[in-house]
Amino acid sequence: MAQAPVRVLVVGASVAGLALARALRLAGLRPVVVEKLAPSVVAGAGIFLPGNAIRALRDLGLDNPLRPLGAVIRRQRYFDSAGDPLCGVDLEQLWHGVGECRALPRADLHRVLLTGAGGEVRHNTEVCDLEMDDETTKVAFGDGSYAEYDLVVGADGRRSTVRRLAGLGGAAHPVGTIAYRSVITGGPQIDEWTALLGQRSGIVLMPMGYGRLYCYADEPLPTGSTPPADPLARVREIFGGYGGPVPAVLDAMEGVQVAVTDEVEVPSWSRGAVVLVGDAAHATSPTLSQGAAMAFEDALVLAEMLRTRPSVAEALVGYESRRRPRTQWVLDRTRDRDRTRDVAPGLRDPQLRDKGARIFQEHYRLLTDPA
Numbered sequence: 001m002a003q004a005p006v007r008v009l010v011v012g013a014s015v016a017g018l019a020l021a022r023a024l025r026l027a028g029l030r031p032v033v034v035e036k037l038a039p040s041v042v043a044g045a046g047i048f049l050p051g052n053a054i055r056a057l058r059d060l061g062l063d064n065p066l067r068p069l070g071a072v073i074r075r076q077r078y079f080d081s082a083g084d085p086l087c088g089v090d091l092e093q094l095w096h097g098v099g100e101c102r103a104l105p106r107a108d109l110h111r112v113l114l115t116g117a118g119g120e121v122r123h124n125t126e127v128c129d130l131e132m133d134d135e136t137t138k139v140a141f142g143d144g145s146y147a148e149y150d151l152v153v154g155a156d157g158r159r160s161t162v163r164r165l166a167g168l169g170g171a172a173h174p175v176g177t178i179a180y181r182s183v184i185t186g187g188p189q190i191d192e193w194t195a196l197l198g199q200r201s202g203i204v205l206m207p208m209g210y211g212r213l214y215c216y217a218d219e220p221l222p223t224g225s226t227p228p229a230d231p232l233a234r235v236r237e238i239f240g241g242y243g244g245p246v247p248a249v250l251d252a253m254e255g256v257q258v259a260v261t262d263e264v265e266v267p268s269w270s271r272g273a274v275v276l277v278g279d280a281a282h283a284t285s286p287t288l289s290q291g292a293a294m295a296f297e298d299a300l301v302l303a304e305m306l307r308t309r310p311s312v313a314e315a316l317v318g319y320e321s322r323r324r325p326r327t328q329w330v331l332d333r334t335r336d337r338d339r340t341r342d343v344a345p346g347l348r349d350p351q352l353r354d355k356g357a358r359i360f361q362e363h364y365r366l367l368t369d370p371a
C-alpha cells in the first residue's frame with residue numbers, strides 16, 4: 001500500500017478481533033485492540049472448528065499452539081431422537097487437504113488468539129461514539145477519552161455498536177431458535193461428533209479430550225417469548241425422552257448457558273474509514289459451525305487487501321467483494337439447513353437415511369476452496 005493506515009483500531013477482542021490483530025501484525029501494521037469486557041471474562045462452553053477454520057489458523061501461524069487442545073473430530077454421526085442411526089459424514093474425507101476438524105473449550109481458543117494477537121489489548125474499554133469523515137474516524141471511549149484513527153474495524157459481534165454508529169445497518173434479526181450450551185465431565189464416553197434430531201429440536205455431543213463433552217442443543221423460540229429462567233431444567237424437559245447417550249448426558253449436566261440465536265445481513269460492510277468483520281458483518285445461526293472460520297478468513301483477506309491495495313478505500317472494496325459470496329453461501333446454506341427443522345421426523349428421517357451424508361456434505365462444498 002502506498003500510504004499504509006498507520007492508526008488502526010480494532011473494536012472487540014474475541015474471535016474476529018484477535019484474529020484480525022494477528023493478521024494485521026503479520027502484514028506489518030500495529031493495530032490498537034479495545035475490548036469492553038474485563039480480561040477475566042472469557043466466553044464459556046466449547047466450539048467446533050471445521051477444516052476451513054483450521055486452515056485459516058494455519059495461515060495465521062496459530063495451528064501449532066492449537067494442536068494439543070481439545071480433540072480431533074473425524075466423523076459426524078446423526079441419529080433420530082430414539083438413538084437409531086440416520087447417516088454419517090466422513091469429515092476426514094470432506095476436509096481432505098484442507099485441515100482437520102477440532103472441538104475444544106472456547107477459553108483455550110481465546111488464549112491462543114490472545115497470545116497470537118501480540119501487542120496490547122485494552123480491556124475494560126468500550127467504544128461509545130464515532131465521528132466520521134471520508135478518511136479518518138474520531139472515536140469516543142467509555143472513560144471519556146477520544147482518539148483519531150485511519151481505520152476503525154468493528155469486530156464487536158452480532159449486536160455491533162460500530163455497525164449502528166457507522167449507519168451500516170440496524171439490529172440483528174432473531175432466527176426463532178434458542179441455543180443451550182454446556183460442558184460436562186464424568187458423562188458417557190462418546191468418541192465422535194454425535195447429533196440426535198427430534199421434532200424441531202436437536203442435541204449435539206462432541207468429545208473435547210480429557211473426558212470432557214461439549215453439549216449444544218436447540219429448540220424453537222416463538223416470537224415475543226423470553227429464554228427460560230432455568231435453562232438446565234428446560235434442557236432436561238425437552239430432551240428427557242431422547243434415547244442413546246442422552247439420559248446419561250442429562251444426568252451429568254450441571255450448568256447450561258443460553259443464547260437467543262440471530263443473524264446479521266447488511267447491505268454494506270464499510271463506510272468511510274469504518275469496516276465490519278466477523279459476526280458484526282454476517283452472523284448466522286450456528287448450525288454449520290462456520291462463525292469462527294468466516295471471522296478468521298475475513299481477517300486474512302482484510303489484512304491482505306490493506307497490504308496490497310493502493311488505498312484504504314480500495315482495500316475495503318476488495319475485501320467485501322472477495323468475502324461476500326462466501327459468507328452469503330454460508331447464510332443461504334444455514335437457512336436451508338434450518339428450514340429442515342419444520343419437516344416432521346416421519347418425512348425427514350427416511351430422506352436422511354437415504355441421502356443425509358450427501359446433503360450435509362454439499363453444505364460445505366464451496367468452503368473447501370481457499371477463501
Ligand SMILES: Cc1cc2nc3c(=O)[nH]c(=O)nc-3n(C[C@H](O)[C@H](O)[C@H](O)COP(=O)(O)OP(=O)(O)OC[C@H]3O[C@@H](n4cnc5c(N)ncnc54)[C@H](O)[C@@H]3O)c2cc1C
Pocket residue numbers: 011012013014015016017034035036037046047048049125126127128155156157158160161162179180181259261277278279280286289290291292293295
Ligand atoms: C450458541 C452458539 C454456538 C456457536 N457455536 C459455534 C461453533 O461451534 N463454531 C463456530 O465456528 N462458531 C460458533 N458460533 C458462532 C461464533 O460464536 C461467532 O461467529 C463468533 O464468536 C464471532 O466472533 P466475533 O469476534 O465476530 O464476535 P463476538 O465473539 O461476539 O465478539 C465480539 C466482542 O466485541 C466486544 N464488544 C462489543 N461491543 C463493544 C464495544 N462497543 N466496545 C468494545 N468492545 C465491544 C464484546 O465484548 C466481544 O468480546 C456459535 C454461536 C452461538 C450463539
